[in-house]
Amino acid sequence: MTDRNIDDNRVEQLLQGAGRRTPIPEEVRDRLETSFLSELNKSQQRNSRTRVVTAGSLAASVLVAVVLVFNSGSEQTRDLVASVTKDRGEVNWTYDNDLGPLTAGNTIQLGDVITTGTGSVSFAPVASSLDIRLAARSEISFVEPTTISLNQGTIYIDSGYIGSKKGGEQSPLKILVNGVSVEHIGTQYMVSRNEHQIEVAVREGEVRIDHEGASVRSFGGLGHGELTQFSDGRLVTTKPIATHDSRWSWAAELSPAIETNEMPVLDFMNWVSEQTGYSIVYRVEIDPGDRISGSVLTDDAMSALDEVMTISEYISEIDNARGAIIVSPAS
Amino acid sequence: MKLLRFRTEQPYEEDKQLAKGMLRNEEPAIREFMDIYFPRLYRFALMRMGDDASGAEDVVQQTLVIAARKIGTYRGEASLMTWLAQICRRELIRHVQKTERRRKVVALFDDEPLFDALMETIDDDNPLDLTERTELITMVHAVLDQLPNRNGDILEWKYIDGLSIREISEKLGMGTEAVQSQLARARRAFKQAFSEVHQLNYS
Numbered sequence: 001m002t003d004r005n006i007d008d009n010r011v012e013q014l015l016q017g018a019g020r021r022t023p024i025p026e027e028v029r030d031r032l033e034t035s036f037l038s039e040l041n042k043s044q045q046r047n048s049r050t051r052v053v054t055a056g057s058l059a060a061s062v063l064v065a066v067v068l069v070f071n072s073g074s075e076q077t078r079d080l081v082a083s084v085t086k087d088r089g090e091v092n093w094t095y096d097n098d099l100g101p102l103t104a105g106n107t108i109q110l111g112d113v114i115t116t117g118t119g120s121v122s123f124a125p126v127a128s129s130l131d132i133r134l135a136a137r138s139e140i141s142f143v144e145p146t147t148i149s150l151n152q153g154t155i156y157i158d159s160g161y162i163g164s165k166k167g168g169e170q171s172p173l174k175i176l177v178n179g180v181s182v183e184h185i186g187t188q189y190m191v192s193r194n195e196h197q198i199e200v201a202v203r204e205g206e207v208r209i210d211h212e213g214a215s216v217r218s219f220g221g222l223g224h225g226e227l228t229q230f231s232d233g234r235l236v237t238t239k240p241i242a243t244h245d246s247r248w249s250w251a252a253e254l255s256p257a258i259e260t261n262e263m264p265v266l267d268f269m270n271w272v273s274e275q276t277g278y279s280i281v282y283r284v285e286i287d288p289g290d291r292i293s294g295s296v297l298t299d300d301a302m303s304a305l306d307e308v309m310t311i312s313e314y315i316s317e318i319d320n321a322r323g324a325i326i327v328s329p330a331s
Numbered sequence: 332m333k334l335l336r337f338r339t340e341q342p343y344e345e346d347k348q349l350a351k352g353m354l355r356n357e358e359p360a361i362r363e364f365m366d367i368y369f370p371r372l373y374r375f376a377l378m379r380m381g382d383d384a385s386g387a388e389d390v391v392q393q394t395l396v397i398a399a400r401k402i403g404t405y406r407g408e409a410s411l412m413t414w415l416a417q418i419c420r421r422e423l424i425r426h427v428q429k430t431e432r433r434r435k436v437v438a439l440f441d442d443e444p445l446f447d448a449l450m451e452t453i454d455d456d457n458p459l460d461l462t463e464r465t466e467l468i469t470m471v472h473a474v475l476d477q478l479p480n481r482n483g484d485i486l487e488w489k490y491i492d493g494l495s496i497r498e499i500s501e502k503l504g505m506g507t508e509a510v511q512s513q514l515a516r517a518r519r520a521f522k523q524a525f526s527e528v529h530q531l532n533y534s
Contacts, residue, residue, distance in 0.1 A: 006522045015490040015521075017464075018471035021483075024373040028388050032369055035392050039399035040353065040361065104404045297409055 081142040082108040082123040082132070086254055089119025089136070113141045116153065122254040130173055131158040133254040147174045154192040156251040157184055159205070180230060183208045187224070188274075190251065201227040201241050203248060203277060243277030244323045252276050255301040260308070265290040268308060272325065275301035283328040284314060345480055347407035354403055367484075369395075371412060371476040372419055378469065379423055390426050394419040410479055474524045482517035489514060 006014075024032075084106045093102040094113040102114060102121060114121065114134060122133040127145045134140060138153020148155065155175060175182045175191045177198045182191050187205025192198070200209060204224045211230075222228055227241035241247070255275040260268060266288055269280045294311075296304045305325070309316050315330050352360025372394055376387040397418050405414055475483035481503065488494040488502070500510040 008518060011486075011518050011521055012490050014467075014471050015475075015486055018468040018491075020487060020491050021370070021472045021475060022374050022377065024370040025384075028373065028384075029365075029369055031388070032373075032392055032395060033365055036365065036395040036399055037361070039396045040402075043400045043402070101400055103401050295408065297413075 080107055080126055081110050081112075081145045082125040084108065084121060085124050085131075085256065086122045087119060088121070088253065090117035091115070091119045091121040091134075092117065108142060110142050110145065113139060113151075115139045120250060120254055122256070125173065128173060131256055132156070132173075133158070133251050135250050143176065144174075147176060149176045150191055150193050152193055154190060154250075156188070156190045156248075156254075158188045158251075159184055179211055181210045183210075189222075190248065197229050197231040197236065199227060199229050201245075201247065203241075203243050204274075242323055244320070245277070248277050252302065253300045255304075258296075258304075260292045260296050260304070261294055263292050264288060265292060265308075265312075268292060268304075269325075269327070272301050272305045276325070278318065278323055278325045281319070281322070281324045281326045283326060286314075286327070343407040343410050343479070346411035347405070349411065350402050350405045350407075367481060368412065368415055371483075372415055374472065374476055375416060375419055376423060378473070380426075386426060386430070390419065390422045393422045393426075397422070410477075412477060412479075474521060477524055478517065478520045482513070482520045485510070485514055485517045486521060 084102060084104050087103050091102045092115045093100060093106070093108070094115070108114065108123065116134055116136050116138050118136055120134060120136050122131060124130075125132060125145070132148070133156040135154035135156070138155065139151040140155060141149050141151065143149045157173060157175070173184060177191055177193050180198055182189070182200055184205065184207050187207055188203040189205070189207050190199075190201045190203070192201075200207060200222060202222050202224050206224070207222050209222060209228070222238075225240055225243065226238055228238040229236040252275050258268075258271060265286050269286075272278075273280050292308060296307045305316060313330050314327050316325050316327050318324075319326050349360050349364060353364055369391075372391045373387060376390045376394075377384065380386045380390070394415065398415055401418075405411065475486060477483075478486075485499060485503075488499050489496075494502075496507050496510050496514070499514075500507045503510065503513075505513070
């Protein structure tokens with residue numbers, strides 16, 4: 001690596017030697033300006049419409065709450081069900097019969113239909129601290145604040161990650177799929193639906209699967225590392241699925257953002273493990289006091305790991321056969 | 332306690348304020364955004380598309396459409412240019428996939444040996460050949476485009492266009508003393524950009 005000082009004269013010399021940067025042609029700038037301003041205007045209108053409708057919905061909910069005050073105190077938030085935490089690529093929502101792009105920061109109302117094209121998206125429901133992720137080419141709608149109808153594609157539910165409480169303390173969430181309902185019991189799981197069958201895969205914890213009110217499985221649950229398939233409400237097969245199976249990888253790309261600054265390295269590695277499904281094998285002793293200084297800029301677990309490794313004294317490699325990320329000394 | 336160190340986090344308060352101003356539909360903020368980032372994004376795309384001007388325009392247009400939709404999600408965790416460049420990179424890939432053509436992709440700053448060789452041969456008595464010079468010019472331009480706010484423009488106006496401090500102050504609507512101070516900051520930022528990218532220890 002060169003270790004050369006650049007003084008003011010060298011700056012001047014470099015700049016004069018390089019000459020002017022390529023200017024943007026006027027006509028190109030004009031065209032870009034037109035389309036940019038038009039989109040910015042549409043975006044501002046969309047945001048203001050979202051705010052107005054939300055306010056209207058809350059006002060309506062107050063009336064509902066007055067009527068139902070003896071029955072339920074939770075009706076006040078009936079209409080606002082979730083907010084979008086991350087979006088990747090093409091995602092749309094249908095809102096008042098109007099189709100528009102869905103991006104991080106948007107709120108989702110009861111009855112909204114969310115459709116992913118080539119992109120994927122994650123939500124934080126109002127009723128719980130769950131993390132819900134929707135894969136590409138999927139469609140869902142919130143039929144109740146805690147019930148999602150999966151119309152097609154794949155949905156992933158994570159009941160929590162490092163720093164949050166898991167399991168029983170979460171509000172239950174139910175996924176309805178063509179007469180089958182899936183409820184989590186503190187877990188990470190995925191439900192898929194295609195034309196012919198429904199698939200439920202559990203990465204961690206357990207889920208309960210019912211079909212028209214009756215438990216599909218005699219023991220009432222599906223355990224971690226299991227994948228089960230149904231057709232017409234009947235169990236077709238159950239087989240193992242590794243926690244690092246490639247079918248989970250799209251969900252890892254929607255890992256929630258974390259603040260790594262001052263985070264213990266071991267906690268960070270555990271988070272990577274939770275998000276990717278790989279176990280961590282240490283070939284180097286990491287002191288529990290070792291911490292990360294600074295924030296990662298990338299937004300998925302594997303990229304975050306790469307980023308941390310580049311500034312650490314360690315290297316990591318994936319051993320797919322063992323389902324592990326091996327951490328070794330860099331030298 | 333041992334610390335693993337990332338590059339020091341930088342506050343991008345001015346970029347955040349600019350984004351907020353755009354969200355509030357403030358015309359000066361929108362105008363400033365277009366003045367600063369349209370040319371930078373255009374060059375960013377053009378450089379990576381082998382000078383395909385039409386393709387670069389398509390990519391930048393799509394990038395700006397996405398930026399307009401998502402500007403509310405910009406949190407100032409990176410510079411606005413970095414944020415825009417991330418969107419632009421994805422659009423470049425999509426464009427290449429769509430057109431099914433392999434474009435020349437300029438891997439700026441990725442090729443450290445090349446950069447080192449260029450820095451070694453930069454002395455006047457060891458002139459660069461044409462290829463090296465072209466690469467160096469590309470790098471200098473890219474660094475100018477990465478500088479925050481209008482620092483790149485100020486350096487270009489002063490040292491390439493030869494504008495006086497007064498002329499620059501008129502362009503920016505600032506006092507001459509403020510411009511002088513801004514120019515000093517721009518020079519520092521230029522040096523720092525090189526040192527950060529290549530982890531050189533400039534004094």
